[in-house]
Amino acid sequence: MATIKLRDLEYLVAVDQHKHFGRAAEACFVSQPTLSGQIMKLEEQLQLQLLERHKRSVMLTPAGEVLVREAQRVLQAAEAFEATAESLLDPLAGDIHIGLIPTLAPYLLPHIMESLRQELPKLHFFLYEDRTKKLLRDLNEGRLDVLILPYLDEMESFERYELFAEKLLLATPADHPLAKKKSVTLQDLEGERVLTLEDGHCLRDQAMGYCFAAGAREDQQFRATSLETLRYMVATGMGVTLMPQLATLNRQGDKGICYVPFKDPAPNREVCLLMRPNYTRTPVVRKLVANLRQSMSAILDK
Amino acid sequence: MATIKLRDLEYLVAVDQHKHFGRAAEACFVSQPTLSGQIMKLEEQLQLQLLERHKRSVMLTPAGEVLVREAQRVLQAAEAFEATAESLLDPLAGDIHIGLIPTLAPYLLPHIMESLRQELPKLHFFLYEDRTKKLLRDLNEGRLDVLILPYLDEMESFERYELFAEKLLLATPADHPLAKKKSVTLQDLEGERVLTLEDGHCLRDQAMGYCFAAGAREDQQFRATSLETLRYMVATGMGVTLMPQLATLNRQGDKGICYVPFKDPAPNREVCLLMRPNYTRTPVVRKLVANLRQSMSAILDK
DNA sequence: TAAAAATACTCCATAGGTATTTTAT
DNA sequence: ATAAAATACCTATGGAGTATTTTTA
Numbered sequence: 246m247a248t249i250k251l252r253d254l255e256y257l258v259a260v261d262q263h264k265h266f267g268r269a270a271e272a273c274f275v276s277q278p279t280l281s282g283q284i285m286k287l288e289e290q291l292q293l294q295l296l297e298r299h300k301r302s303v304m305l306t307p308a309g310e311v312l313v314r315e316a317q318r319v320l321q322a323a324e325a326f327e328a329t330a331e332s333l334l335d336p337l338a339g340d341i342h343i344g345l346i347p348t349l350a351p352y353l354l355p356h357i358m359e360s361l362r363q364e365l366p367k368l369h370f371f372l373y374e375d376r377t378k379k380l381l382r383d384l385n386e387g388r389l390d391v392l393i394l395p396y397l398d399e400m401e402s403f404e405r406y407e408l409f410a411e412k413l414l415l416a417t418p419a420d421h422p423l424a425k426k427k428s429v430t431l432q433d434l435e436g437e438r439v440l441t442l443e444d445g446h447c448l449r450d451q452a453m454g455y456c457f458a459a460g461a462r463e464d465q466q467f468r469a470t471s472l473e474t475l476r477y478m479v480a481t482g483m484g485v486t487l488m489p490q491l492a493t494l495n496r497q498g499d500k501g502i503c504y505v506p507f508k509d510p511a512p513n514r515e516v517c518l519l520m521r522p523n524y525t526r527t528p529v530v531r532k533l534v535a536n537l538r539q540s541m542s543a544i545l546d547k
Numbered sequence: 548m549a550t551i552k553l554r555d556l557e558y559l560v561a562v563d564q565h566k567h568f569g570r571a572a573e574a575c576f577v578s579q580p581t582l583s584g585q586i587m588k589l590e591e592q593l594q595l596q597l598l599e600r601h602k603r604s605v606m607l608t609p610a611g612e613v614l615v616r617e618a619q620r621v622l623q624a625a626e627a628f629e630a631t632a633e634s635l636l637d638p639l640a641g642d643i644h645i646g647l648i649p650t651l652a653p654y655l656l657p658h659i660m661e662s663l664r665q666e667l668p669k670l671h672f673f674l675y676e677d678r679t680k681k682l683l684r685d686l687n688e689g690r691l692d693v694l695i696l697p698y699l700d701e702m703e704s705f706e707r708y709e710l711f712a713e714k715l716l717l718a719t720p721a722d723h724p725l726a727k728k729k730s731v732t733l734q735d736l737e738g739e740r741v742l743t744l745e746d747g748h749c750l751r752d753q754a755m756g757y758c759f760a761a762g763a764r765e766d767q768q769f770r771a772t773s774l775e776t777l778r779y780m781v782a783t784g785m786g787v788t789l790m791p792q793l794a795t796l797n798r799q800g801d802k803g804i805c806y807v808p809f810k811d812p813a814p815n816r817e818v819c820l821l822m823r824p825n826y827t828r829t830p831v832v833r834k835l836v837a838n839l840r841q842s843m844s845a846i847l848d849k
Numbered sequence: 850t851a852a853a854a855a856t857a858c859t860c861c862a863t864a865g866g867t868a869t870t871t872t873a874t
Numbered sequence: 875a876t877a878a879a880a881t882a883c884c885t886a887t888g889g890a891g892t893a894t895t896t897t898t899a
Contacts, residue, residue, distance in 0.1 A: 247553045247554075247557065247625040247626060247629065249625060251553060252549075264878090266853070266855095275891090278855075308632075310632060312628065314822065319621065319628050320549055321624075322617075323621050326556070326617040326620070326621050329617050330614060331616075333614070429847065540895075579878080581865050600879075600880095643863085
């Protein structure tokens with residue numbers, strides 16, 4: 246039997262966030278004495294000191310730190326409850342929090358958001374960009390509703406909808422011998438210096454896999470933090486790289502760099518949508534998937 | 548900003564459990580009108596009908612079904628908050644929910660519980676017995692605090708403490724040629740009919756792996772539902788099986804059956820304790836692990 | 850003396866109670 | 875006739891407010 250109150254947990258979290266009773270109260274739309282009083286009652290109820298009232302600022306005690314994290318979980322679950330209730334009222338309304346990886350988001354979103362907004366006008370989109378590992382954790386713990394990313398085996402515990410296959414192209418300096426070819430094979434990479442992203446990007450792991458298999462060597466000296474940096478490094482002649490198809494659309498004119506397709510079977514990544522198996526808002530997800538598939542087949546199939 | 552109340556969620560869950568307003572109210576220690584009223588207010592607040600008031604019974608609407616599950620999550624999180632708070636007050640007090648597999652629990656628990664109760668007198672132990680897959684789900688979703696089971700790769704997302712290695716012994720009918728041997732090797736199993744547990748038991752998968760490698764064949768006709776059934780089947784001469792060490796202690800006198808150790812390296816299972824990486828009650832877990840290791844080394848090392 | 854949190858108090862919304870009625874078997 | 879839920883009405887706890895005091899940089 247739960248004896249705590251959600252409101253009290255909100256107060257506690259707010260104090261943690263603002264480190265200031267007045268501003269925390271403001272954020273909760275209550276007066277400062279109200280918030281102070283409730284926090285004190287909570288401390289009394291738990292028989293634990295949660296806050297260190299300092300001369301000029303508020304600090305959390307170690308116990309407070311621990312309980313704030315627990316409180317956030319509770320509030321998260323409560324918000325999920327309310328979001329589900331809202332979605333039952335109108336299955337296509339409410340908020341949705343979508344996670345994407347950095348090598349996909351900026352190149353994918355421009356192609357899909359307009360159509361999504363039109364088809365789901367009452368849905369508010371919140372977009373998050375992070376690496377696979379963090380996204381999976383956030384999805385699992387309920388901070389995100391769905392992910393859009395290339396599929397890996399470690400994702401099998403989630404429910405998956407395949408969206409599209411994105412080919413990888415070879416990006417070479419314009420004056421590179423391979424730049425003249427209509428198409429290349431992985432074998433052509435043998436001996437090439439391949440530039441890659443820094444650790445944690447799934448594209449890096451994938452590209453390294455292909456390079457290694459083809460006998461190319463990874464450049465050990467430089468690690469790009471984004472695809473755009475990588476593109477710049479290739480354009481200045483430092484080496485070649487594998488570039489996802491969406492990041493090459495309408496970029497064939499770029500000076501200093503060429504994008505050469507691979508002969509079939511071209512290396513590619515299977516982009517899919519992931520959700521928790523018990524996620525309740527399936528109508529929205531179905532719409533999302535259908536819309537994304539349509540948008541992407543219009544762009545990629547030609 | 549959460550607007551729902553935990554108490555209301557408890558009422559909803561109680562009605563789901565009891566399918567009866569009066570008994571639900573009783574379970575929540577409130578009067579029936581109070582509970583009825585709060586449920587109605589909740590329905591009004593959400594603008595959703597959650598219950599079908601029937602002639603003789605109460606049913607949940609589809610929306611109600613969905614929201615009950617969400618409500619349980621919220622309450623679970625709230626209880627976790629309170630359990631954490633309590634554990635901060637006295638790190639070695641409170642409730643702990645431990646999951647174990649059926650091929651381990653009944654043979655392990657008698658050896659460990661007395662010592663645990665003495666060392667952690669203020670801790671209330673709740674023990675659950677189920678197969679690995681279900682246990683992992685329950686651990687992940689917070690219904691259990693820790694698991695005790697043989698380690699598998701798919702558990703790497705949890706924090707792990709190795710407890711002990713449990714050897715497997717060959718169980719044969721007393722009149723079987725292998726029963727006379729002081730010790731056996733996996734090669735001795737070649738051609739033997741090996742009896743196994745039904746699907747879902749990790750011991751079954753493990754035993755099958757060893758059999759397969761050794762050229763033994765699994766009996767296709769019978770599948771035991773428990774180790775005790777399996778033991779009985781061996782004793783009646785139907786075949787041999789692999790029996791975990793703890794299930795053979797003080798059983799060498801059993802009639803009709805012999806337990807023969809394997810020569811090193813004997814097949815074994817690495818029994819470990821698993822917890823969520825963010826589980827807060829580490830002091831209890833540390834005590835648990837230390838105590839279990841000590842109890843088990845006293846039993847197994849000789 | 851200025852800024853922030855705590856204290857003192859007042860108020861009222863509402864969770865909870867009891868008594869009763871309605872409804873369906 | 876009986877069992878169960880809904881309705882009516884009352885009570886009191888406690889969440890939230892305003893005004894003020896205390897604290898300390």
